[in-house]
Amino acid sequence: LPDAYDWRHYNVVTPVKNQGMCGSCWAFSTTGNIEGQWALKHSELISLSEQELVDCDKEDHGCEGGLPENAYDAIEKLGGLESEEQYPYDGHDGTCHVEAAKAKVHVNGSVELPTDETQIAQWLVKNGPISIGINANPLQFYTGGVTHPLRFLCSPNNINHGVLIVGYGTHSYPIFNKTIPFWVVKNSWGVDWGEQGYFRVYRGDGTCGVNLMATSAIVP
Numbered sequence: 001l002p003d004a005y006d007w008r009h010y011n012v013v014t015p016v017k018n019q020g021m022c023g024s025c026w027a028f029s030t031t032g033n034i035e036g037q038w039a040l041k042h043s044e045l046i047s048l049s050e051q052e053l054v055d056c057d058k059e060d061h062g063c064e065g066g067l068p069e070n071a072y073d074a075i076e077k078l079g080g081l082e083s084e085e086q087y088p089y090d091g092h093d094g095t096c097h098v099e100a101a102k103a104k105v106h107v108n109g110s111v112e113l114p115t116d117e118t119q120i121a122q123w124l125v126k127n128g129p130i131s132i133g134i135n136a137n138p139l140q141f142y143t144g145g146v147t148h149p150l151r152f153l154c155s156p157n158n159i160n161h162g163v164l165i166v167g168y169g170t171h172s173y174p175i176f177n178k179t180i181p182f183w184v185v186k187n188s189w190g191v192d193w194g195e196q197g198y199f200r201v202y203r204g205d206g207t208c209g210v211n212l213m214a215t216s217a218i219v220p
């Protein structure tokens with residue numbers, strides 16, 4: 001397993017997006033994963049439509065929340081996902097106007113990953129960026145660095161946000177003779193949040209539940 005890995009260096013991750021005042025994080029986590037799966041399989045990076053999921057995925061709840069696992073299934077049933085350009089984001093629950101014939105990508109199933117973080121890292125290197133759930137409460141005060149909140153401040157039993165792991169690494173502190181393992185995670189709160197729209201979270205002790213709801217779509 002490489003010491004560090006970052007899918008942003010391989011053109012399978014689109015620029016950071018902004019969900020605005022809508023609880024559609026689950027849709028961004030879903031499109032981020034499928035963008036990566038499609039790019040790896042078809043050597044084509046296409047920004048995909050979150051709004052189609054907000055408006056048309058009736059297994060989820062638009063701006064009131066959802067789950068990537070449901071969204072993968074809904075995309076299959078909707079006949080695919082249109083691009084961001086074809087079905088642009090407006091951040092409100094709207095009327096579905098999907099046209100399956102216009103779909104740019106398709107999904108045929110999904111997988112739930114193991115909760116062991118070493119196995120998750122191995123899966124990431126082999127297969128691409130991973131959709132995860134996380135307890136995002138401490139993220140509201142995050143300004144950079146590797147976040148590693150105390151467990152009672154970030155219970156793994158209160159996962160409330162969908163994001164995308166794009167890589168991992170370790171930060172070394174020579175003067176303390178310490179290395180800090182972390183995940184590199186893409187958020188959907190705009191590029192001005194965190195580290196240019198990304199955050200790093202401690203890797204290896206299930207902090208904030210990062211390891212509990214890791215999933216990926218399967219694309220043909």
Ligand SMILES: CCC[C@@H](/C=C/S(=O)(=O)c1ccccc1)NC(=O)[C@H](Cc1ccccc1)NC(=O)N1CCC(N2CCOCC2)CC1
Binds near residue numbers: 023025068163
């Ligand atoms: C109100 C929806 C909030 C939204 C994200 C909002 S957010 O703006 O990104 C944010 C999150 C945390 C702190 C601050 C801001 N969260 C979700 O959609 C998260 C995302 C997630 C969770 C677990 C694994 C993967 C992804 N989903 C969820 O929290 N759930 C799925 C929908 C479910 N409800 C069913 C009944 O009808 C209403 C919805 C509630 C649980």
